[in-house]
Amino acid sequence: MPEACLYRLLCRSTSLLASRPWLRALWLLLVGSSPLSLGTQPQSSLKIEGDITLGGLFPVHSRGPAGVPCGEIKREKGIHRLEAMLYALDQINSDPDLLPNITLGARILDTCSRDTYALEQSLTFVQALIQKDNSGVRCSNGEPPIIPKPERVVGVIGASGSSVSIMVANVLRLFQEERLHQRNVQFICSYPY
Secondary structure, X not given: OOHHHHHHHHHHOHHHHHHOHHHHHHHHHHHOXXXXXXXXXXXXXXXXXXXEEEEEEEOOEEEOOOOOOEEEEOHHHHHHHHHHHHHHHHHHHHOOOOOOOOOEEEEEEEOOOOHHHHHHHHHHHHHHHOOOOOOOOOOOOOOOOOOXXXXXXXXXXXXXXXXXXXXXXXXXXXXXXXXXXXXXXXXXXXXXX
16 A cells, blocks of 8 residues: 555544554654655654563665665565554553553664664664763753653564574673564574574
8 A cells, every 4th residue: 555545544543543652653653744754764763652661673664775774665574563563562551450550662663674774773772771971961051951861671572684683682682681583483493504
């Protein structure tokens, strides 16, 4: 379905977007917030607020041409996996008995089917762990600066390609970040070496 058709479909269902924040977030990740952004470079990050934040790495877009990290939208492998994570979060958060008084959030990043870009994106997950102490920094009026603290990501889901998974896992391992990869067992069992 072309992006313009998808946009019209979602715009007709404003109540659906309001009732399902994950659907609006998915829309913003795919094509931006307005029809004018359909031809521009897509956003590469999605944040859903929660008490506990899970990371997600998905190939929402294919590789871009030289000099551009992202290309066309990958509906099959990228979008379906992203939708599965958003749906799971929605189901967990809507069940009051499953995690009482706790809301799962997410920080989802697009790998653009590129291992180097995924590695760069995954540094976002460890940003909270490597923040330097800014207690001695003062503004010109003597007040401390207002610096938003990055959320702590407790685990990462995704990175569908082997090379992407290995690179991201090596970085996250340094910070003891948990990483769940949907094809780990399949990769290990099928790897002939």
